[in-house]
Amino acid sequence: MNFKHKYVFLFPGLFVLIGILIFPIIFTIRLSLSGWNSYTPEMNFIGITNYIRLFTDDPRFWESFFRLSFLSVTTVILQYIIGFALALIVWREIKFKRFFRVIFLIPMMTTPVIMTVIWRTFFHESLGPVNDLLGNLGVEPILWLSDPVIAKFTVIIVEVWQWTPFMFLLLLAGLLSLPKEPFLAAAIDGASPFRKFVYVTFPLMAPISIGAIIIRLIEASKIMDTVFVLTSGGPGTATETSSFYIYIKGLREFQMGYAATLSFTYLVIMIISLTIIAKVLTKLMIKE
Amino acid sequence: MKTIKTYVVALISALLVLSPVAYADKWSDQFPHIKATGDIPGECSYEAMSKKNYKGKTLKINTHAVPVMGEPTALHAEQFAKLTGAKVDVTHTPAGDLYAKAMVPFQAGQAPYDIVFGFSNFINDWKRYLEPVPKKYVEMKQMQDVTPSHIGIASWDGVMYQFPVDGDRHYLKYRKDVIDNPEYQKKYKADTGKELRVPQTWKEYGEMAAYFNGWDWDGDGEKEYGSAEVMKKDDLMYAAFYSRSAAYSKNPKTPGGFFFDLKTMKPLINNPGFVEALTDWVAATKYVPPGGINFGLGDEIGSFGGGQTLFSFSWDDAFVAAMQPDSPINNKVGAAQLPGAMKVWNRSTNSWDEGFNQAPFFVWGWAVGVAKKSKEKEMAFDYLCFFANEANHQADIGIGRFGVNPFRNDDFKADVWTQIGWDKDIAQSYVDTLAQMEDSKNRVFPLRVPGTFEFNAALATAAAKALAGQLSPQAALDEAAKQWEDILNRVGKDNVRAAYSVGVAMEDNKL
Numbered sequence: 161m162n163f164k165h166k167y168v169f170l171f172p173g174l175f176v177l178i179g180i181l182i183f184p185i186i187f188t189i190r191l192s193l194s195g196w197n198s199y200t201p202e203m204n205f206i207g208i209t210n211y212i213r214l215f216t217d218d219p220r221f222w223e224s225f226f227r228l229s230f231l232s233v234t235t236v237i238l239q240y241i242i243g244f245a246l247a248l249i250v251w252r253e254i255k256f257k258r259f260f261r262v263i264f265l266i267p268m269m270t271t272p273v274i275m276t277v278i279w280r281t282f283f284h285e286s287l288g289p290v291n292d293l294l295g296n297l298g299v300e301p302i303l304w305l306s307d308p309v310i311a312k313f314t315v316i317i318v319e320v321w322q323w324t325p326f327m328f329l330l331l332l333a334g335l336l337s338l339p340k341e342p343f344l345a346a347a348i349d350g351a352s353p354f355r356k357f358v359y360v361t362f363p364l365m366a367p368i369s370i371g372a373i374i375i376r377l378i379e380a381s382k383i384m385d386t387v388f389v390l391t392s393g394g395p396g397t398a399t400e401t402s403s404f405y406i407y408i409k410g411l412r413e414f415q416m417g418y419a420a421t422l423s424f425t426y427l428v429i430m431i432i433s434l435t436i437i438a439k440v441l442t443k444l445m446i447k448e
Numbered sequence: 449m450k451t452i453k454t455y456v457v458a459l460i461s462a463l464l465v466l467s468p469v470a471y472a473d474k475w476s477d478q479f480p481h482i483k484a485t486g487d488i489p490g491e492c493s494y495e496a497m498s499k500k501n502y503k504g505k506t507l508k509i510n511t512h513a514v515p516v517m518g519e520p521t522a523l524h525a526e527q528f529a530k531l532t533g534a535k536v537d538v539t540h541t542p543a544g545d546l547y548a549k550a551m552v553p554f555q556a557g558q559a560p561y562d563i564v565f566g567f568s569n570f571i572n573d574w575k576r577y578l579e580p581v582p583k584k585y586v587e588m589k590q591m592q593d594v595t596p597s598h599i600g601i602a603s604w605d606g607v608m609y610q611f612p613v614d615g616d617r618h619y620l621k622y623r624k625d626v627i628d629n630p631e632y633q634k635k636y637k638a639d640t641g642k643e644l645r646v647p648q649t650w651k652e653y654g655e656m657a658a659y660f661n662g663w664d665w666d667g668d669g670e671k672e673y674g675s676a677e678v679m680k681k682d683d684l685m686y687a688a689f690y691s692r693s694a695a696y697s698k699n700p701k702t703p704g705g706f707f708f709d710l711k712t713m714k715p716l717i718n719n720p721g722f723v724e725a726l727t728d729w730v731a732a733t734k735y736v737p738p739g740g741i742n743f744g745l746g747d748e749i750g751s752f753g754g755g756q757t758l759f760s761f762s763w764d765d766a767f768v769a770a771m772q773p774d775s776p777i778n779n780k781v782g783a784a785q786l787p788g789a790m791k792v793w794n795r796s797t798n799s800w801d802e803g804f805n806q807a808p809f810f811v812w813g814w815a816v817g818v819a820k821k822s823k824e825k826e827m828a829f830d831y832l833c834f835f836a837n838e839a840n841h842q843a844d845i846g847i848g849r850f851g852v853n854p855f856r857n858d859d860f861k862a863d864v865w866t867q868i869g870w871d872k873d874i875a876q877s878y879v880d881t882l883a884q885m886e887d888s889k890n891r892v893f894p895l896r897v898p899g900t901f902e903f904n905a906a907l908a909t910a911a912a913k914a915l916a917g918q919l920s921p922q923a924a925l926d927e928a929a930k931q932w933e934d935i936l937n938r939v940g941k942d943n944v945r946a947a948y949s950v951g952v953a954m955e956d957n958k959l
Contacts, residue, residue: 198573199898199939201555217934220909285739286673286756306741308916394681395741396916397909411548412682413902 191420198414210421228401232380235319243327251335268325276389279318308398334368366445482839491588492833503533510561513540516851517814524835559821562828568601568815569894572947578817581608598855611832615855616813618691621760621767624782650787660758661735674735675759676751681912683744686904689911691809695789697721698807700890703956713941715932718925721793726921769848779871783881808885812894893954897947899939906931
């Protein structure tokens with residue numbers, strides 16, 4: 161029997177893969193070697209000029225990348241800690257368990273852009289309710305969005321509020337799937353809740369935790385909507401992230417060729433860093 | 449017989465006098481937007497448009513988000529559809545994305561929109577994709593009333609690419625009830641030793657704004673502040689910076705460029721004049737409302753228009769909003785030219801020229817064009833002509849949030865404004881301010897060169913860093929100048945020079 165025709169059945173999937181993954185990447189690479197912009201709208205070839213510019217003459221990109229690293233690592237750590245705590249609470253037999261599970265998920269189900277507009281209104285320094293409430297307590301107005309340091313933490317607050325439920329959901333699913341025997345054994349041995357968590361729950365949850373952290377890191381590293389709506393990268397460039405910077409170069413300033421260079425470089429950096437992070441986390445969290 | 453003749457003459461006279469009213473009512477009943485004037489006869493009046501038949505055709509428009517320019521676009525689209533039978537699809541886009549939303553299909557050779565709204569300083573990048581305004585519209589009566597400076601802004605090398613629907617300039621707005629208040633004048637004199645008056649210089653502006661910052665000076669139980677300004681990066685703040693810079697850097701003795709030296713194409717934006725302006729602006733962060741460093745145009749309009757600040761300067765919108773009947777500061781505001789400076793940088797002698805200098809900034813305004821690849825060009829131009837017809841224009845300029853501002857000679861008559869409830873002296877000061885700017889011989893026009901977005905974005909980023917305290921004013925502007933050099937090298941100095949020379953000719957009163 162000739163099985164060669166079996167490859168025909170692979171073609172639809174292959175075409176889709178080429179169409180939505182391979183072609184855009186190849187096109188981006190080609191675009192990154194061109195000087196396409198508003199005044200020369202053509203796929204000319206300028207070699208690695210854009211890459212030289214990026215590595216020798218664009219500190220703003222690298223600043224935005226390190227800022228992004230800080231924001232994404234901080235938000236994901238906070239989301240993990242809070243999400244794990246919430247998951248542990250509703251994992252136990254408590255009253256209104258189902259109600260709390262739904263409540264904890266609500267932020268994730270809202271539209272990020274709309275919620276960020278609401279947060280921006282909350283944090284508005286002169287007209288928002290947060291400073292108004294603080295004022296009633298005798299606290300001076302806090303520059304939530306216009307102080308370069310505080311603005312970063314405002315972004316973190318919004319991100320943590322929005323995406324902790326996602327972490328909560330994954331970790332709760334993990335907790336519910338854990339085998340009961342190790343917990344029974346720990347109970348028979350008289351382990352305290354703290355020891356049970358450290359020596360049973362946490363190690364058993366490690367593979368799921370790593371998966372959840374990596375998924376959230378990938379998502380958090382693309383942070384754009386929150387920054388766009390909340391601060392527009394400001395004050396100055398204090399909250400500008402890589403994706404927002406790439407957006408500015410590509411779709412505001414219309415430097416398509418250079419924006420492609422930034423995008424491709426960013427993709428390579430992210431693949432390498434996330435692979436390293438996953439390895440490190442596995443080494444740290446999973447004991448053979 | 450004589451009596452009959454008299455009656456006939458009286459009857460005919462009455463009909464003649466009343467006929468415009470009856471004629472106007474016919475349309476203002478259906479379209480309450482123009483109830484103040486009724487339809488005004490013209491090539492693109494309601495009457496004229498009702499005779500067009502575009503049934504079965506669709507007009508696609510990309511415009512700004514509601515309300516500024518987005519609301520009048522949608523309103524006039526609905527009216528146009530009712531009158532002509534056309535279907536009009538209006539897409540609303542945030543200001544920062546208007547450029548790209550048109551450029552992407554332009555460069556791809558497509559025309560998803562027949563009409564694209566943007567800013568007048570896009571003209572150099574957009575003109576090759578726009579259909580020139582046909583002669584019949586350029587020569588019509590409605591267009592003859594547009595001021596020469598706004599015809600110049602809408603045109604390139606004598607060809608009109610953008611249909612004039614708006615006229616923009618930056619000027620000073622102030623709280624008349626404070627500045628003209630004898631008690632405050634006395635108190636200010638006693639506390640500072642200086643006169644409280646409409647600020648003549650940016651230094652005076654800063655001193656007064658700082659003095660009236662952070663206390664309840666209008667007795668409404670809320671704190672008020674010194675100034676509301678557009679300081680948010682990527683939200684038109686570069687225009688605010690140019691306004692603050694003009695007095696220090698536009699020297700009538702040194703023609704040949706405000707942004708660049710036209711001969712050498714060396715960027716001038718880090719010269720001491722611009723640095724002085726940025727230093728003033730950094731100081732201004734201390735007298736804006738909390739969060740004022742993140743104010744975009746909408747915030748500035750809301751802040752000054754809502755009575756929160758003593759001063760503001762930018763487009764007309766905040767002033768018109770403040771003068772609307774529902775405003776808490778209705779008829780309590782005044783207009784004046786942008787403050788000047790007691791010194792201006794002379795790049796020829798590399799020193800300051802002492803003495804008063806003032807330079808109005810004809811900042812870019814809303815602009816709109818018809819895509820060259822559009823299949824509905826005639827309908828598109830008819831829509832734009834209808835948008836800007838006299839009845840619509842008079843109604844639109846009285847609504848602050850619409851963003852439609854004076855650009856016709858008739859707009860500079862005080863009566864136009866007193867008819868909508870403005871006090872006579874305020875209306876007079878407003879039209880005088882606008883007229884003085886038109887007459888000035890030391891004006892600055894917006895940068896309209898290839899890659900204008902890149903230049904302005906680089907400047908805005910640098911200025912924003914200075915406002916946020918990330919860089920000193922000199923370091924920030926040095927960074928911007930370096931980036932301008934890089935952009936010049938990428939675009940080509942000669943390309944930029946060729947385009948920039950048109951703006952320089954306007955500034956040097958040669959066009």
